[in-house]
């Protein structure tokens with residue numbers, strides 16, 4: 001059974017989005033060329049495509065980190081260009097979880113403190129601490145609260161980054177090659193972890209990956225080339241133990 005069975009709410013809709021960098025200069029780059037897609041609540045979607053095809057640009061636009069040149073993006077029912085920039089920052093902090101290839105943890109904060117950071121924008125220290133502890137335990141990191149990122153393995157650091165993305169209970173988690181810097185065994189651990197979070201919490205994921213096997217663990221694969229979707233694929237259902 002798919003995690004999105006019985007729930008057809010569209011959480012993300014991208015419609016005919018163009019992104020032109022350095023518009024009007026000789027360095028103009030048309031990174032997104034009228035891309036459209038939809039993601040349902042509880043879906044786990046993979047995005048694949050050659051280097052430079054616009055994957056990161058797309059994720060940054062979905063996540064409200066970058067503005068688009070034209071088109072429309074709805075996240076959780078609202079068109080994101082209608083947000084004032086401060087409002088967008090608050091919406092983003094609460095509703096969008098980012099996971100990056102190189103983890104991007106704060107090196108001088110402990111695992112627990114890293115996970116508390118996004119919550120401290122909304123809540124008091126004590127509540128943030130309790131919530132961060134609970135998510136770290138859920139991800140098997142209960143014994144590492146006081147460790148600095150440099151004292152953790154790559155897979156453990158990515159678990160902390162996943163906990164940080166998850167702790168605000170976001171509407172969507174965006175991963176930009178989240179397993180790209182991990183060996184294949186650890187990458188498999190992380191994608192199984194995403195799958196578990198997806199099933200247990202109904203968490204929606206959009207994951208950019210270069211790895212065919214990782215993409216096949218998702219519900220749907222969108223292939224991008226030259227700033228548009230060129231193919232959509234439903235991988236064979238997988239069985240998890």
Ligand SMILES: Nc1ncnc2c1ncn2[C@@H]1O[C@H](COP(=O)(O)OP(=O)(O)O)[C@@H](O)[C@H]1O
Pocket residue numbers: 021022029030031049050051052053054055056057058
């Ligand atoms: N900030 C930027 N300024 C100018 N060009 C950019 C910028 N970011 C990305 N690009 C260009 O846009 C295109 C798409 O880039 P990107 O979205 O990073 O691709 P991908 O993540 O698929 O490798 C590339 O040609 C890239 O060089």
Ligand SMILES: [Mg+2]
Pocket residue numbers: 055056057
């Ligand atoms: Mg990229």
